[in-house]
Amino acid sequence: MRGSAVAIELNFINNSNDMNKSAIVLFQKNLASAADDAPIAWKVIPDSAPGLTHRFVFPTTIDVVATDAEGAIAGPVSGWDSHFFVVGPQSAESAAAFGATEAAAGEVQVRNALPDTSITANIFRDGRLLAVKAGVPPQQMAVFQLKPSLWVGAAAAVSEGQALDPETLSNVKTELSLLGLASADIVMSGGGGDVVATPFRFSLQNVVMA
Amino acid sequence: MSSDPQISRGKGLPLLRNITRFWTANDGCLVFEIIFDRAWRAGDLDPPAVAIVRCASSLDERHEVAIYEDRPSWFAVDFSSGYHVHGTLRQIGDIRIDGTPCLTIFADIYYRQPGQEHLFHFDGGMVACPSVALTEQSADRVRFPTSGRSDRTDMRHGDPVVIAGTNANQSYTA
Numbered sequence: 001m002r003g004s005a006v007a008i009e010l011n012f013i014n015n016s017n018d019m020n021k022s023a024i025v026l027f028q029k030n031l032a033s034a035a036d037d038a039p040i041a042w043k044v045i046p047d048s049a050p051g052l053t054h055r056f057v058f059p060t061t062i063d064v065v066a067t068d069a070e071g072a073i074a075g076p077v078s079g080w081d082s083h084f085f086v087v088g089p090q091s092a093e094s095a096a097a098f099g100a101t102e103a104a105a106g107e108v109q110v111r112n113a114l115p116d117t118s119i120t121a122n123i124f125r126d127g128r129l130l131a132v133k134a135g136v137p138p139q140q141m142a143v144f145q146l147k148p149s150l151w152v153g154a155a156a157a158v159s160e161g162q163a164l165d166p167e168t169l170s171n172v173k174t175e176l177s178l179l180g181l182a183s184a185d186i187v188m189s190g191g192g193g194d195v196v197a198t199p200f201r202f203s204l205q206n207v208v209m210a
Numbered sequence: 211m212s213s214d215p216q217i218s219r220g221k222g223l224p225l226l227r228n229i230t231r232f233w234t235a236n237d238g239c240l241v242f243e244i245i246f247d248r249a250w251r252a253g254d255l256d257p258p259a260v261a262i263v264r265c266a267s268s269l270d271e272r273h274e275v276a277i278y279e280d281r282p283s284w285f286a287v288d289f290s291s292g293y294h295v296h297g298t299l300r301q302i303g304d305i306r307i308d309g310t311p312c313l314t315i316f317a318d319i320y321y322r323q324p325g326q327e328h329l330f331h332f333d334g335g336m337v338a339c340p341s342v343a344l345t346e347q348s349a350d351r352v353r354f355p356t357s358g359r360s361d362r363t364d365m366r367h368g369d370p371v372v373i374a375g376t377n378a379n380q381s382y383t384a
Contacts, residue, residue: 173330174330203331
């Protein structure tokens with residue numbers, strides 16, 4: 001029933017023994033990205049102490065914004081993960097306009113139809129930056145393939161909208177699938193002191209299916 | 211499950227082609243080939259789905275896991291390439307994805323790359339297959355109350371929820 005905007009309700013619960021109040025980072029990977037395109041920290045829960053709960057939503061819609069070196073030139077335009085966005089000339093005077101149609105299943109495609117301006121394609125979810133493809137030349141297309149899952153892990157210092165560095169990425173080892181979910185708890189466990197410390201573990205609990 | 215993907219075993223059910231979905235991790239190195247058994251929907255007693263767990267670098271090594279609805283199937287595999295994977299698989303029926311009721315395989319698995327110590331964890335829906343795709347050509351078959359899908363999966367309530375951008379016919383990679 002594509003076309004009705006819904007959101008998956010998620011509730012982060014810190015049941016760990018982590019005394020360092022680590023930040024928790026959540027992000028999606030663009031499977032169509034080049035190896036040097038780092039994932040973006042979509043959501044960060046700072047100072048996550050044991051006992052903390054934090055509710056947030058994962059909307060099924062995305063927003064696309066095209067920018068050039070000067071800033072925003074088009075958008076935001078809302079759509080679904082399977083939409084094809086075109087950034088093209090609107091008139092002789094104005095810079096650009098968006099159009100959106102269905103794209104290949106599971107892919108967001110942003111085509112730069114501007115005659116002589118390279119763009120950066122920015123994908124937002126729930127108002128936060130999710131993925132970026134910079135330097136899309138005229139008549140070329142940025143492709144985003146976003147699996148319905150969230151990677152989650154603890155991080156030392158990370159900000160929302162920031163590209164994740166290799167060290168942070170190497171510490172994130174859990175992928176939680178959102179396929180078919182209406183709501184769920186993301187429960188963090190593990191951690192602890194030096195002697196009895198165990199790795200952090202993230203799991204889905206209290207899952208309500210669609 | 212019949213070794214011939216087009217023919218269901220034993221019940222005289224004609225030409226029920228099974229449906230296959232793929233899930234991969236580590237840029238395609240670890241492969242789960244999920245085969246949904248159409249004959250099961252028509253009353254066949256074989257497992258509703260089977261996972262063939264493979265490693266791209268060890269193509270001759272295959273580990274088969276029968277997947278059921280009433281219990282998780284636990285498995286552990288060590289490939290000669292050094293890949294390791296263990297965890298559980300389970301089927302849940304008629305979950306709405308993009309408004310379409312789907313049979314969905316849920317996984318809670320841990321996998322390790324060769325030469326690495328840490329385990330990656332995947333939790334949740336792995337692949338889905340529209341239920342209607344499994345019942346086509348078999349709608350005229352007799353269903354037996356004690357076989358096929360469990361009653362539990364027919365008792366779901368609530369409004370359908372759409373996950374935009376997911377496609378029940380799509381394979382996913384990690």
